[in-house]
Amino acid sequence: MYSSISIIVMLRLFLLISCILFANGSSFEERLKILEIIVDKQQAEMDLLKQANIELKQENLQLNHDNTELKSRVKELELDVSRLKGDGMHNNPSYESHINAAMYDNVDSINKSRKLETSDWHGTPNVQNDRNTHGIASLSKKELLQSERIAFHIYLSSNKCFNNHQIIVYDTEVLDIGNGYNEHDGIYIVPESGIYVFTWTFIADLAEYAVTEIVVNGATQGWTISDGSHQSILYNPSSGLVLARVNVGDHVFIRRVQGRGCTAYSGGYVQPTFSGWQLSP
Incomplete structure (x- = not known):
């Protein structure tokens, strides 16, 4: 913009100078003075144009800054709206x-x-x-019961001794949707018929080993072996997982089959668990 205005001003100045130089009836000194006046005037106009250009650049910078702030604010408002539509709405009394x-x-x-x-x-x-x-x-x-999927998760809170053919009683309930597990006898009574996933872990103490099984309605459905008997300095957890079609009232539990020693170990970073959930009705 500044360069185009400068060209226009210079063209105007050139035309005026040409008219004066070739004008008749004026002495050279008079024409020279007129030219000096015109040049001074044009220089003043150029200075004004330069100042105007500087001010326009400053306004443009300010507009860019304001635009950046507006974009930042819009993003903040979008995040606020997203939170109101999502998890944040549960804290809203009217919601x-x-x-x-x-x-x-x-x-x-x-x-x-x-x-x-x-x-x-x-x-x-x-x-x-x-x-x-x-x-x-x-x-x-x-x-x-159908409004929420049946599921349970229990763990053994501390070392316990379980002999052969004894039910392993996982004693601490974390989750039991359907109220099917009894932490006093270790038996899960199916609250609703369907296909279920059952999984369990067992940890034999060091220098011991144990075979465990899952029993579903009186029939063994799977086995695991936790073997810590080979002078290992690390515990060796075992885990099993089965799918079974069960009916209301069926009994499911974990039982020790055989082994050496009787300790079910629980502590540190290892913890025996018994869990299950309804996969489909």
Whole structure:
């Protein structure tokens, strides 16, 4: 922009000088003075144009800076909106109220369409659908279990001695959706029929070994061997995994078969576990 304006100004100056030099009736001194005045005027205009150009550049830099700040703010707002749409919404009271209302509307709809009774929910009497926490009691136990996939995860909290043919009692419950595991006897009672995945780990103490098995409804479905008997300085965990089709009420447990010593080791970075989940109904 600056160069094009300069060319225009120089052309104007050239034309004026040409007119003066070839004008008649003026002495050389007069024409020279006129030229000096014109040159001074044009120089003043050039200075003004230079100053205007500097100011325009400064404005352009400021605009670029403002544009960068606006882009940064837009990104921040997009992140805020994303958090509100995602995990952050569970901390929003109005959102929680909306979800609770939707949940109880769904319960009401199920109860009205199916006319459910609660005789199979531990004898609980029918409850009016008044959108309170007791409204869920009108759903059957089976439907409540189906609302969340059956799963359990238990571990052995400390060293225990289990002899041959004895059930290994994993004593600390981490998860038990369906309330099927008993941490006092080590037996898992299937709460709902289906295809299940069962997995377990066992760790024999140093200088000992143990064979373990998983028993599903009275039948052995798999074995593992944890062998720490060969003067090893490291523990040797064993693990097993089986898939089984089971029915409501079937018993599943882990049992020691044979070995040397009786210790099931738990400590440090090793911990025996017993887990399972429903793969499909």
